[in-house]
Amino acid sequence: AHGEDIVFPEHPLLVTGSRDHKIHVWKLPILQEDTVGETTFDSGESENPYLIAVLAGHTQSVRSLSGYGNIIVSGSYDSTVRVWDLLDNARCKHILQGHQDRVYSTAIDYSKKVCFSGSMDSTINIWNFETGELLKVLEGHSSLVGLLTLVDEVLVSAAADASLRIWDPVTGELKSKLREHAAAITCFEHDGLKVVSGSEKQLKVWDVRRGEFARDLLYDVTGSVWNVSIDYKRCVAAVQRVNRAGEGELFLEILDFSESQQN
Incomplete structure (x- = not known):
């Protein structure tokens, strides 16, 4: 109201997804500030001083997480992508439905309010995470799209079909097909x-x-x-x-x- 910037998060966060279908948001301990030492917290969720929120809604394993600022995007074996807002009591803003199989990978472009998801159905979906609208479906891979990374306006996907593909994240145009591997891509970074x-x-x-x-x-x-x-x-x-x-x-x-x- 007074024109002051809102800085969020106020401290470093750690976000984890699990086979228990849940997403946990943690305050990352800073050793210089928190005297945690070798302490391990095996207590219940309500007693853990570093657990900020538990995001529940997925019905199967949470396979992939992407986030920036207050927004978390999760991909699950239940074939959905969910958008969560930590500034709105960690509420699930949207359940993005469009994939026909498990979601294995996600990426986010916070400035453009867009997120991406790769699935076992061989497609990559581009969503507006503010409205929940499915913007584009990128086709070309012939198998599981297990990895997605967006850096400097370059979207790269890797699949079990042994290929990588370079996309324009705005238009969805396929820029390049990278085919030299003889087996499924297990990892990449760009x-x-x-x-x-x-x-x-x-x-x-x-x-x-x-x-x-x-x-x-x-x-x-x-x-x-x-x-x-x-x-x-x-x-x-x-x-x-x-x-x-x-x-x-x-x-x-x-x-x-x-x-x-x-x-």
Whole structure:
């Protein structure tokens, strides 16, 4: 009323989804401020000092969560996407129905009031999370769309059909099809310029602007690449290798994108 900015959330939050169909919103403990030490809270929900809200409504496992500010978007095995508003007593604003199968991935563009969902029905839906309107259905993948990421106006999807796709998040136009993997994509991350993606025995990097394969990053993976994280300089990948006894061992590979320096 006095023209003062509302800052929300006032403190860092942790949002978790579970097979119990619920979403929990927690105040993230700050060690410098909270003397929690090694304390573990096994008490009931009402007795936990860090539990802010419990969001109930999904009827099956909550598979994916995205959020910004006061809005949380959840995707569930019940084939729905739900929009929650933490500034409105954590109320469920919309139940977004349109997918024909389980929802595995979500992304959000808060500034445009738009969210995205990927499903086992092979489609990606674009929704207006303010009105609940289904804006577009993106088709092209032939299997489960398990991963979605939006960065710098670039939407990238990855599916069990071993492909990645680059979309314009506003128009829904398909920009590029990335097909070099031989198995389902298990992980990827992108920064608007490059995509690094992992699958069984493969870790690859792609040029976003050209929509082209750039190079393989590892050549000695005998298992799967389970997770990957990148910044402008480095790539960290969780890689499984099978030893001589046939057992899987997990390694963290740290790769450097920067140019080598010559003295």
